[in-house]
Amino acid sequence: MLKIENLTKKFNNRLIIDDLSFTVDDGEILTIVGPSGAGKTTLLRCISGLEKIDAGTFYLDGVAFNPFEETGKQSTIGVVFQDYQLFPNLTVLENVTLAPQLVLKQDAKTVQDEALQRLARLQLDDKKQLYPYQLSGGQKQRVAIARALAMRPKILCYDEPTSALDPELRGEVRDIIKGLKQDGITQIVVTHDMDFANEVADQKLQVVPVK
Structure with missing residues (x-):
């Protein structure tokens, strides 16, 4: 189980993510949805260790870890980038x-x-x-x-996996994600496509721009 508590991220003193907490159970698919500029991709980059957070704690199966500091070993969290x-x-x-x-x-x-x-x-x-x-x-x-x-990886993340694909290929990606779920792989999907999110998600996390 992945648990994130009180995650906060800023860029140049601009607050992007404010005290966010959520949990993803083993084998579950979480979709992160929200409007452009809400911080979806930033959140994914924090989860996958590509961005250093300003505050917050990550737990995997109850043990604290820092994805930003994971180097030279088997990845806890993998990522599939939007541009591959x-x-x-x-x-x-x-x-x-x-x-x-x-x-x-x-x-x-x-x-x-x-x-x-x-x-x-x-x-x-x-x-x-x-x-x-x-x-x-x-x-x-x-x-x-x-x-x-x-x-x-124990957890696989995707950044907008259907953004550049036509409807038929979109269905292929949906089937792949669901197939990996059957293998017990925990997955986190950032998407602007609400229909796709509804098709694959066990739970959805709605993010909104910080005011």
Whole structure:
């Protein structure tokens, strides 16, 4: 279970998130919704350790931790970025296998075997030798998910996973997220798409701009 208490974040003395608390149970899907400028992406970046918070405490299964200070080990929280952030000079398979070898120090065969299994499950096994520029938006999204999962996170976060996708691909992402839920993976999804949020969420967190 992920529990966040009294999270506060400022930029240049401007309050973005004010004393926010919430809990996400194991295997649950939380969607974070709200208008533009409400701080949804900032909140996700704080949760995933990409931004340092000004105040607040994170707990995982009752034990306090700081996602901003997690380096050089298996990630507690992974993130799938809105623009995917794939390495353009690496193949799909290389994108998925690079971090587990460099960061987790796993052997190449284990990493490759697990990557191939993930790619097959995400219907990308025939794309493993392609480069990102050769992929559709939906395929890039799935590669980004496979890469995040390769770090074996306990919680997987998504920043606007359907923003650049057409309705058919939007449905694919919905099905992937629901499929990962069946595997017991806790997921946090930032989205402006209320219909999508309603389709995947076990609970929704509504954020509003701080006045």
